[in-house]
Structures are given as structure tokens and as C-alpha cells.
Amino acid sequence: MTRTLSTQVLVVGGGINGTGIARDLALRGVRVALVEKGELGGGTSSASSGMLHGGLRYLQKDPEVTLHSCVDSGNIQRIAPHLIFRIPFLMPIFRDDPIGPELAEIGLEMYDRFQAFKRGKPHTRLSREQALRLEPALSPQIECAFTLDEWGVDAARLCAANALDAVDRGALVRTHSEVMSLLQVGGRVTGARVRDGITGEEWEIEAALVMNAAGPWLPKVARLAGLDVKLRPGKGIHLVFERRVSDLAIYARGIDGRDMFTFPHEQNSMAGTTDDDFYGDLDRMTTTEDEVAYVLQAIERSIPGIRRHRVCHVIAGVRPTLFGFGKYEDELSRDYQVIDHGERDGVPGLFTIAGGKLAAYRLMAEDASDRLCAKLGVREPCRTALLPLPGGEAPLDVAALSRRFRVGWPAALRLFFRHGAHAPRVLEQNAALPCAEPAPPAPRIVCACEPVTDAELVHVALREGLRTLTDCSLRVRLGIGACQGASCAAAAAGVLAEALGWSAERAAYELATFLSGRWRAATPALAGPQIAALELHRAADLGARGFTRGDRAGAAGEDTPQRDAAWETA
Amino acid sequence: MRAVVVGGGLAGAAAALELASRELEVTLVSAGAGATALSFGSLDVAVPSPGVSGLPLRDATATRLLSPRERLAACLRTRPRHPYATLFGHSGAGSAESAATDAVKSAAASLDGWLAPSGLRVEGGLDSARLLANVRGALRASDFAFTGPAEGDLQGAAEVEVAAIAGLAQHDARPLARALAAEFAAIGLARPALRVVPLPLPGGFVADGGSPARLAARTDTEEGLGVLLEAVAGRHRDEARFRRADGERRLLLLPPILGFSGVKAKLARLREAAGCRVAECLGAPPASPAGLRLVRALDAALSREGVVVKQGRVCALERTGRRVCAVRLSLREGASHTEERLEAEAILLATGRFLGGGIHEREGGVHETLLDLPLYDGAGVRVDGLAARRLVGPSPEGPQGLFSLGVRTDSCLRPLGSDGAPLFENLFAAGDLVGGFDSAVERTGLGVALLTGLRAAAEMGRLVEEESP
Structure with a gap:
């Protein structure tokens, strides 16, 4: 049976563009539905460097992009202060660098003028000795170094925060729901037919306007209306180390002269990124040995001991870069485009947003929403830079949170990082646990790397519409640390099974799927001490499996009345 | 005369205890208990699970579980490269089966004897499997299990x-x-x-x-x-x-x-x-107290039986011609490190796979850590020097060259060279270092450790007796 609903705008894609637009529209009182074929932020957004940076690199050719990114980074910091963290950068200068210290400093002085927009500190110049004292892992071959200031963000959580705010304001957001076809009446796009990948259920969503925000998948969505939108998709990978390998982010230079860096990101360090034309299957992306070797070679020049550290997994994604011919990947514009297919192709009702940077997502969403509202005759102004995202309303006393709910300080701190002012609400979920007798127990640590508590898992399952165990690694960073789920995924599956009423077969399916995903992420960079870790993780997984065959359809808990009603109705 | 056992897991400890019981002077060099410390309460000798292994769990009438004896026989029939085939022959003839069952019985009895004073018993037998649940509610048909589960x-x-x-x-x-x-x-x-x-x-x-x-x-x-x-x-x-x-x-x-x-x-x-x-x-690995109980009880037995245990690592093995003659040790004592040289008549490597440190990656290829012994994967293909990432499959369940590799041995458990002859007269291997089985899929890591450890000790004892005047 096909369920139908009608809305004003259907947004296709739950990355930062889609969720940003959904929130913007919802704040203007527009009825909006968003469908995402996987998990929120599961494509390009979560595969980014997770940085709200201005783009020092774009200053030369794309100063507009730098300006937009810096201005909007300032806005995002204001509306979601809990989700961001400062990343001081160290840019070492080597004798054989193509750009010497004087030239580098001129660029940084230019960039300092943009720093004020995003509360960044101006650069400083360090002597070789000062730099080595600050970061002893640096290569002694450096001549001098500069510091500059950028900001990091949990990109997947930023997508979720935008989606949650949209839902709070009446939007429907549905993950694991893929657009199978576009509804068309007399050349006009009037909605989409959507298939739920978990239940197999089909929805027909009628909409006055459809916004294609599918990132690298957007040409595929446009083709459903017979339209051709060209991108120049560029693949990028990041190596993720089991812990922080340096206190500061460190610039590195690839063998081809490209800028790369290794940077602390939440509990880990990451290193990247590459930028290579991508022609393959977006849904079956793999990381090659060459990509891993290229990144390590670059980082090794700045941090000679980098190979002693354990790369616990690799993240690969594809940028939906605007099309350009006859240029190297790095030279392509990072600008964005909103296409009205009524104007461009004579197919009204469909819009596409392409290109852009994470740091300027809010501006892009504002521009896209302005265009959509103009079509709808909605005259409400954009308010996304003024109203805080969920959790960003007020600061919170984390020590008091830790005491009140008897949860350790690190867990409380990380919880605040993801949920901001809503953290107490998350921990109150424990009172709803079935085993809560006689008094609700203190939250248990399920994933110790992050850490993640059972209360948070119950919260995201019941209040945030989370649908699979694998999605937890994006939504709450479960199982992506040193153990890659070996000691937490099964326990998390148990907690979610309770909360969502999963059958044993469904729980087994979810666990096996999660761990296979971690395996695929870990093996491309397999080397050194990570081999023993993988041996252990595999033994832990296979050694504890039973005879039950996993079954995704064993979803007794799908659409249970426990689920928040907002997720079920438009 | 002295035997040196390298490796503090079950294979090394069992071998050292067996050598001590034969009243040979034995020194155990241990850098930790490796994979043994991560075990979780069950000790299996024959593949205890269906599906993952291709071996059946139930008999044709599907009304009862196959006994460990029946599964052991099936393993001998179908796994020509399994260490058991090396130990007992793989003709499928009754002689291999009875040799295997006799060895299992006496191994379990020996281990039980060593652990019992610590209040840890080895329960089980070859005639029927125990159906045990783990913390996730998964069932396991266990051959033997330790007190607790x-x-x-x-x-x-x-x-x-x-x-x-x-x-x-x-x-x-x-x-x-x-x-x-x-x-x-x-x-x-x-x-x-x-x-x-x-x-x-x-x-x-x-x-x-x-x-x-x-x-x-x-x-x-x-x-x-x-x-x-x-x-x-x-x-x-x-x-x-x-x-x-x-x-x-x-x-x-x-x-x-x-x-x-x-x-x-x-x-x-x-x-x-x-x-x-x-x-x-049963615990779910890696978090389970059972592995630590086993390690503690083994430590107590080693100390009771008078085995000299050196905490540290072997940095090098000395060799003359086709014999290994001494090990060089780097020993920990508190924060300080000392070096020591131990002469030996026979040396057993029970150093484990990657977890134990017996095999590691060096210069972009996998190698046996101490002597760069030739390594073979589960299909019998030589793999030392290949990059680890080329030896893994696309999903954890499938066959993995990387986690079934190890040395190939003769029936005395002496590592073989590429010509099929033992590389050294007095060097032996036991436990996960011996290739040809995937302990994560087959779940028989402890069983293979125990059986190969005891067999290696017996062969070392025989060698020493033959050579003593």
C-alpha cells in the first residue's frame, strides 16, 4: 500500500544543504518534507574535514568563497556554539617549499582581515625552536612556522540539529527513504515517489516545489525528470587515527604540491584530504592503496613519526563540485549554484542546489530558500542566522549535569557537545528504560571511546527518529574510535532493540551490518599495529555470533507508537 | 640441558608445564598472555559452529547436536592444512581419529590438573557438547569450558x-x-x-x-x-x-x-x-573475566611446577648451522630493562599471530618476527613479504589469508622451509603461530594452542633425551 501526503516543498537529500534548507523553510512557516536515502549527513557532509574554515587556499582565486565562508562561519558559531571547537593550525615552512616565509606571511596577513568574521585569532610567526617546542612531533627540518586559527564542527550532528529544528517546527524528515521517481503532471514536477529502504513501504509525496539537494547524487535525481545537471565530482579521503596525534592541526604538502593537513577532530586526529575526479559508483566507494599512501607521504614530511600511529579507519566522500573543463581538481571553483529548472529547462517545480562549502551552508540555504519562497509567494524573511539551533540556546553547567545524573565528567562533556542545552533532557530518557526499577539507574557507558551512554541511544532512537545501529556512528559517534565497535556495538544493538522493539533477527542484522561497515572502513589503511587490532576486533565479532540469521525485515519495532509522532505525520 | 619456551599464552604455558613434568629444565619467556588473556570461558578443540565453518552442528536426523568427537573427525576429514592434520594425519582413517581423541582427552586432563589448585576446572568431554549462552544470548556448542560458564x-x-x-x-x-x-x-x-x-x-x-x-x-x-x-x-x-x-x-x-x-x-x-x-x-570477547582467570591460574601452575618465567621479549635467536642455540632477551624489571642470553638445547616459539606479536608487518610486508620463517595462508600459499591489506577479504566473515597465516610444520611441529624440510633440528612452533586455521571463524584457538603446545613439548623432550649421553 502506498501512503500519500502533500506538502509545499519536498527536499531531496539530508546532507547539510538539504537539512539547512528544510530548517530555513520551516522557520518561515513553509510546510516541508525531507527525504534522505541513508542517514542524515551520511554522504558528503560527514566525509568532509568537519571544518568551518574560510579557506586560506581560496583567497587567490575565489576570494568570494573565502568571504562567504568566514562570514557564515561566524553565524554558525552563534547559533550552534556547542557543536564547534577551535582548531589552531601550525603551518611549517620548509627550505624547499615553493612559497617561502615572506610570501606565506603576506597571504596570512590578507587572511587575518577575514578572521574577525569568525572570531579567529590573527596569525603569528614562530621560529623553528618555538614551533618545535609547541609541537615536538614536527620535523626538525622546518625553517619556521606560522599559526592560524580555524574552527571544527561535528558535521553529521550539524545536519541532525538542522533536521531536528525543522521537525520541531512541523517538518517531516524521513531517513532511509529514497526517491524512486519524480511525479510529473504536464511537464511540471509535482512531487516524488519515495521508497523506505527498511520497511519497503512506498510513499507518494506531492509538493508544490521539489528541491534537489542530493549532493553528488543530484545528477541522478535530475535525470528522473529527464534533466542533465553536470557536476565535476571530486573524491576526497581522510585517514582517522585512533587518538590525537598532535595538539595542533599541522599543514603538510603532497608530492604534487597540494596543501593537506592532519588535525585534531573531536577524540581523534584526521589527515587529508585528496581531491580526485571520481567516475565510479557513489554507493560502492572504496579507498585505494594509492590514496592512503599519498596522504601518509604528505603528512610524513611534516610529522616524520606519523606511521607509528594507528589509522583505525578511512572516510571517503565525493564533493559535488560545479562542472568545469580543462582544469585540475584543485583549481575548480568551490562556489555554489541554485538552479530553477523551470527557467533553465522549462521544467517548473524542480530546483537543484549544487557545489558549495560546509562553512557557508547557512548562506546557501538562505539563498535557495529565498528562491523557493519567491515561487511560493512566501514573504517571511530568513531567520536562520538569528535563532539558535536546538541545544544552542544557552550554555550549560556540565559539572552540575555530571553530578545530577551520576555520569562521569567526560561523558557529560561529550553529551553537552552533541546536545547542548538539551543534554539534561537526553539523560532523563533513562527514567523511561524498561529495567528502571525501583529508581532509574545511572546512565551506563555503552561506547567508552566517545563516550556514549545508553540514555543517549534511547534518546536518539525515540526522539530523533534514528533508525539503524549503523546510523549511530554518525548521530552520536558510536564505535568509530579505537575499538571500531568491537566492545560497544553489540551492547548498543541491545539498547536499541529494547527502545525500538527490534526482533532478535533484526538486532543480529543491525550488528553484522555495523561491524561489516567498520571492517570496510578499516581495511584500506591496514598496516602496522592496526593489524593486531583488526585481528582482535574480528575475533570479538565472530567469536560471539550465534546461529540466528540476521534479517532486516524483522523490524517489529518499525513505526511503534513509542516513536515521536512528529516523524510520522507531515 | 635447557629448553626455552617463548610465549606466555596457553600454548607456551602448556608446553612449559609439560616439559617441567618431564623433569626437564625449562625457562618460559613471556611478554604477556596475548590472545589467551582475551579468551572468554570456552575451550574448543573441534569447530563448534555451523554456517561459518561448513561443518555440521547436528546429525542427519537433526535431533541432537553432534558430539565433539564427531566434529573432530569431520575436521580431520575435511581440513588437510589444519594443524590437527599435521599432528594426527588426515587420511580420515580411524587411526587419525583415535590418535586425536586420545590426545584431546589427555590434554584436557593435564590442563585440568594444572588449573584445579586455583579453583578453575576444565569441564566437558568428547561425547557430548555443552550448549552455552553468551552475554548477547548467542548459543555455542562448547567442547570444554572453564568453571563459571x-x-x-x-x-x-x-x-x-x-x-x-x-x-x-x-x-x-x-x-x-x-x-x-x-x-x-x-x-x-x-x-x-x-x-x-x-x-x-x-x-x-x-x-x-x-x-x-x-x-x-x-x-x-x-x-x-x-x-x-x-x-x-x-x-x-x-x-x-x-x-x-x-x-x-x-x-x-x-x-x-x-x-x-x-x-x-x-x-x-x-x-x-x-x-x-x-x-x-560466556563473555563476549574482548571484555570477559574468563581470560584473566585462565592466565592467573596458568601463572600459579607455572610457579608451582618450578618453571622459570622471564618477563620480557626475545630480541634475537642465535643459530649455528641447522640448530638454534641461544636466545637473547630484553627483560623488564620495573622501569628498567636488562639484557640476558640463554643457551638452549631446544626452543619453542609459541609467540602467537599478530595479537601475540609472533607475526608482524615490517617494511610493508608480513613477516615472522624472530627468524623471518616462511609463512603460508590457509590455502597453503606462501605469503610472507606481502602487504597485510592484500591479505584481507571484503567482509569479516569470509576467508582471510591474513588471519589464517602462519608457519608450516612437520609432524614434530618443526617449522618447514620452502623445500618442505625442517629449517632447524631443534626449533618448534605451537599455537596461533602455526598456520592453516582461522581461529576466529573456527573458534578453536585455545584447543589448537593446548594440543600443539603439548605435542611440541613431547617432541622437545624426546629430542633432548635422544641427545643426552
Whole structure:
């Protein structure tokens, strides 16, 4: 049976563009539905460097992009202060660098003028000795170094925060729901037919306007209306180390002269990124040995001991870069485009947003929403830079949170990082646990790397519409640390099974799927001490499996009345 | 005359204990217990699981589980590169089977003899498997199990009470019970009645975010055990009206929290308090107290039997011609390191695979750590020098060259060169270092460690006797 609903705008894609637009529209009182074929932020957004940076690199050719990114980074910091963290950068200068210290400093002085927009500190110049004292892992071959200031963000959580705010304001957001076809009446796009990948259920969503925000998948969505939108998709990978390998982010230079860096990101360090034309299957992306070797070679020049550290997994994604011919990947514009297919192709009702940077997502969403509202005759102004995202309303006393709910300080701190002012609400979920007798127990640590508590898992399952165990690694960073789920995924599956009423077969399916995903992420960079870790993780997984065959359809808990009603109705 | 055993896991410890029992002077060099410390309560000699291994679990009539003896025979018939084939022959003839079963019986008895003084028994036999549940509710047909989980055979239990401890991490009684029911359905055996029974412990008793290890340490104190006993006794009274079966047909299934020593005595007291059988679930690796119990009991046995144990690493093996003659050690004593040279008549490498450190990656290729011995994967292809990432498959379940590789040996467990002849007259290998099986899929890591460790010790003993004047 096909369920139908009608809305004003259907947004296709739950990355930062889609969720940003959904929130913007919802704040203007527009009825909006968003469908995402996987998990929120599961494509390009979560595969980014997770940085709200201005783009020092774009200053030369794309100063507009730098300006937009810096201005909007300032806005995002204001509306979601809990989700961001400062990343001081160290840019070492080597004798054989193509750009010497004087030239580098001129660029940084230019960039300092943009720093004020995003509360960044101006650069400083360090002597070789000062730099080595600050970061002893640096290569002694450096001549001098500069510091500059950028900001990091949990990109997947930023997508979720935008989606949650949209839902709070009446939007429907549905993950694991893929657009199978576009509804068309007399050349006009009037909605989409959507298939739920978990239940197999089909929805027909009628909409006055459809916004294609599918990132690298957007040409595929446009083709459903017979339209051709060209991108120049560029693949990028990041190596993720089991812990922080340096206190500061460190610039590195690839063998081809490209800028790369290794940077602390939440509990880990990451290193990247590459930028290579991508022609393959977006849904079956793999990381090659060459990509891993290229990144390590670059980082090794700045941090000679980098190979002693354990790369616990690799993240690969594809940028939906605007099309350009006859240029190297790095030279392509990072600008964005909103296409009205009524104007461009004579197919009204469909819009596409392409290109852009994470740091300027809010501006892009504002521009896209302005265009959509103009079509709808909605005259409400954009308010996304003024109203805080969920959790960003007020600061919170984390020590008091830790005491009140008897949860350790690190867990409380990380919880605040993801949920901001809503953290107490998350921990109150424990009172709803079935085993809560006689008094609700203190939250248990399920994933110790992050850490993640059972209360948070119950919260995201019941209040945030989370649908699979694998999605937890994006939504709450479960199982992506040193153990890659070996000691937490099964326990998390148990907690979610309770909360969502999963059958044993469904729980087994979810666990096996999660761990296979971690395996695929870990093996491309397999080397050194990570081999023993993988041996252990595999033994832990296979050694504890039973005879039950996993079954995704064993979803007794799908659409249970426990689920928040907002997720079920438009 | 001296034998040197390198490796502090089960293979090395069993070999050292066996050599000591033959009254040979033996030194064990240990840098830690490796994979043995990560074991979780079951000791399997024959592949205990279907599906993953291609070996059947039930007989053709599907009414009973295959016995360990039957599965051991199947393993010998179908796995020509398995270490058992090297040890016992793989003709499928009755002689290989009877040699294997005799070896298993005597190995289990020896191990039980070494561990029993520490209150850890090896329970089980070749005639029937035990059906044990782990903390996730998965079933395992175990050949042998250690005290704690060993008492939890679900065959013959009419009622199972799954203890729920509020606030304990890594353990959820309801999903466990649900999974257990699904497991019985999956293997097509009748299941006992399952009931989740809350075990109320005083506030603050489960602490630190619910850490199971912290709770296990608490039950090692008389006070902590007393709290647990009281909770069990209280439940026994409260739950009486729900029970149908008598005490012997009822089983109270606890999470693996019974501390790191004295499990036998604790179980006896719990049984009295509960009025029925009591057992722990098998742990889920890597977090389980069972591995540490085993390591502690082995350490106690080594010290009792007079084995000299050196804590440290071997940096090099000295060789003259076709003999190894000494090991150079780097020893830890507190924070300081000292070097030592040990002469040896025979040397056993029980250094493990990647976890133990017997095999590592160097210069972009996998190598045996001490002598760069030739390595072969589960299919018999030589793989040393290849990059690790080329030896893994696309999913964890599938065959992995990387985790089935190891040295190839003759029937005396002497590592072979590429010409098929032993590389050294007096060098032996045991445990995970011996290739040809995938311990994660086949789940027989401890079984292979025990059997190869004991066989290597016997061969070393024979060599020394032959050579002594």
C-alpha cells in the first residue's frame, strides 16, 4: 500500500544543504518534507574535514568563497556554539617549499582581515625552536612556522540539529527513504515517489516545489525528470587515527604540491584530504592503496613519526563540485549554484542546489530558500542566522549535569557537545528504560571511546527518529574510535532493540551490518599495529555470533507508537 | 640441558608445564598472555559452529547436536592444512581419529590438573557438547569450558532465569533472552522456559558507568560477594511462585561477574542461595573475566611446577648451522630493562599471530618476527613479504589469508622451509603461530594452542633425551 501526503516543498537529500534548507523553510512557516536515502549527513557532509574554515587556499582565486565562508562561519558559531571547537593550525615552512616565509606571511596577513568574521585569532610567526617546542612531533627540518586559527564542527550532528529544528517546527524528515521517481503532471514536477529502504513501504509525496539537494547524487535525481545537471565530482579521503596525534592541526604538502593537513577532530586526529575526479559508483566507494599512501607521504614530511600511529579507519566522500573543463581538481571553483529548472529547462517545480562549502551552508540555504519562497509567494524573511539551533540556546553547567545524573565528567562533556542545552533532557530518557526499577539507574557507558551512554541511544532512537545501529556512528559517534565497535556495538544493538522493539533477527542484522561497515572502513589503511587490532576486533565479532540469521525485515519495532509522532505525520 | 619456551599464552604455558613434568629444565619467556588473556570461558578443540565453518552442528536426523568427537573427525576429514592434520594425519582413517581423541582427552586432563589448585576446572568431554549462552544470548556448542560458564549447559534445563542487573553495561537481560529464544529456533531444538529476573543490587554497587570488570572485582571481596548472595537469595524467595521445575532443572544465568579467582567456591555458595543451578554466561570477547582467570591460574601452575618465567621479549635467536642455540632477551624489571642470553638445547616459539606479536608487518610486508620463517595462508600459499591489506577479504566473515597465516610444520611441529624440510633440528612452533586455521571463524584457538603446545613439548623432550649421553 502506498501512503500519500502533500506538502509545499519536498527536499531531496539530508546532507547539510538539504537539512539547512528544510530548517530555513520551516522557520518561515513553509510546510516541508525531507527525504534522505541513508542517514542524515551520511554522504558528503560527514566525509568532509568537519571544518568551518574560510579557506586560506581560496583567497587567490575565489576570494568570494573565502568571504562567504568566514562570514557564515561566524553565524554558525552563534547559533550552534556547542557543536564547534577551535582548531589552531601550525603551518611549517620548509627550505624547499615553493612559497617561502615572506610570501606565506603576506597571504596570512590578507587572511587575518577575514578572521574577525569568525572570531579567529590573527596569525603569528614562530621560529623553528618555538614551533618545535609547541609541537615536538614536527620535523626538525622546518625553517619556521606560522599559526592560524580555524574552527571544527561535528558535521553529521550539524545536519541532525538542522533536521531536528525543522521537525520541531512541523517538518517531516524521513531517513532511509529514497526517491524512486519524480511525479510529473504536464511537464511540471509535482512531487516524488519515495521508497523506505527498511520497511519497503512506498510513499507518494506531492509538493508544490521539489528541491534537489542530493549532493553528488543530484545528477541522478535530475535525470528522473529527464534533466542533465553536470557536476565535476571530486573524491576526497581522510585517514582517522585512533587518538590525537598532535595538539595542533599541522599543514603538510603532497608530492604534487597540494596543501593537506592532519588535525585534531573531536577524540581523534584526521589527515587529508585528496581531491580526485571520481567516475565510479557513489554507493560502492572504496579507498585505494594509492590514496592512503599519498596522504601518509604528505603528512610524513611534516610529522616524520606519523606511521607509528594507528589509522583505525578511512572516510571517503565525493564533493559535488560545479562542472568545469580543462582544469585540475584543485583549481575548480568551490562556489555554489541554485538552479530553477523551470527557467533553465522549462521544467517548473524542480530546483537543484549544487557545489558549495560546509562553512557557508547557512548562506546557501538562505539563498535557495529565498528562491523557493519567491515561487511560493512566501514573504517571511530568513531567520536562520538569528535563532539558535536546538541545544544552542544557552550554555550549560556540565559539572552540575555530571553530578545530577551520576555520569562521569567526560561523558557529560561529550553529551553537552552533541546536545547542548538539551543534554539534561537526553539523560532523563533513562527514567523511561524498561529495567528502571525501583529508581532509574545511572546512565551506563555503552561506547567508552566517545563516550556514549545508553540514555543517549534511547534518546536518539525515540526522539530523533534514528533508525539503524549503523546510523549511530554518525548521530552520536558510536564505535568509530579505537575499538571500531568491537566492545560497544553489540551492547548498543541491545539498547536499541529494547527502545525500538527490534526482533532478535533484526538486532543480529543491525550488528553484522555495523561491524561489516567498520571492517570496510578499516581495511584500506591496514598496516602496522592496526593489524593486531583488526585481528582482535574480528575475533570479538565472530567469536560471539550465534546461529540466528540476521534479517532486516524483522523490524517489529518499525513505526511503534513509542516513536515521536512528529516523524510520522507531515 | 635447557629448553626455552617463548610465549606466555596457553600454548607456551602448556608446553612449559609439560616439559617441567618431564623433569626437564625449562625457562618460559613471556611478554604477556596475548590472545589467551582475551579468551572468554570456552575451550574448543573441534569447530563448534555451523554456517561459518561448513561443518555440521547436528546429525542427519537433526535431533541432537553432534558430539565433539564427531566434529573432530569431520575436521580431520575435511581440513588437510589444519594443524590437527599435521599432528594426527588426515587420511580420515580411524587411526587419525583415535590418535586425536586420545590426545584431546589427555590434554584436557593435564590442563585440568594444572588449573584445579586455583579453583578453575576444565569441564566437558568428547561425547557430548555443552550448549552455552553468551552475554548477547548467542548459543555455542562448547567442547570444554572453564568453571563459571561451564555449569550453564542449557540442555537439560527446563527453566532458565536470566539475571538482569540494572545499570550493568554490556549486559541487557531482555535482548539476551530474546536472542536466546531465536537461537533455539534457529538450531531447531526445543528451548527451556526463559524468564528475565531482576537482581536488585544496592545503589552504587554497580558503578563507573556500569563497568562489568569493576563489578567482577567487587565480587572478589567477601563483602561484595555477600551483597550478590543476598540479592540472589532474595530473588529466590520472591520468584518462588513462578517456578515449575525443581532446582536441578532450573538454571540462574548470571553475567560474567564472578571475579578473577575462587569461582568454584563462589558458585557453590550462589547455588545454595538460589536453590538451583547457577552459571555465568560466556563473555563476549574482548571484555570477559574468563581470560584473566585462565592466565592467573596458568601463572600459579607455572610457579608451582618450578618453571622459570622471564618477563620480557626475545630480541634475537642465535643459530649455528641447522640448530638454534641461544636466545637473547630484553627483560623488564620495573622501569628498567636488562639484557640476558640463554643457551638452549631446544626452543619453542609459541609467540602467537599478530595479537601475540609472533607475526608482524615490517617494511610493508608480513613477516615472522624472530627468524623471518616462511609463512603460508590457509590455502597453503606462501605469503610472507606481502602487504597485510592484500591479505584481507571484503567482509569479516569470509576467508582471510591474513588471519589464517602462519608457519608450516612437520609432524614434530618443526617449522618447514620452502623445500618442505625442517629449517632447524631443534626449533618448534605451537599455537596461533602455526598456520592453516582461522581461529576466529573456527573458534578453536585455545584447543589448537593446548594440543600443539603439548605435542611440541613431547617432541622437545624426546629430542633432548635422544641427545643426552
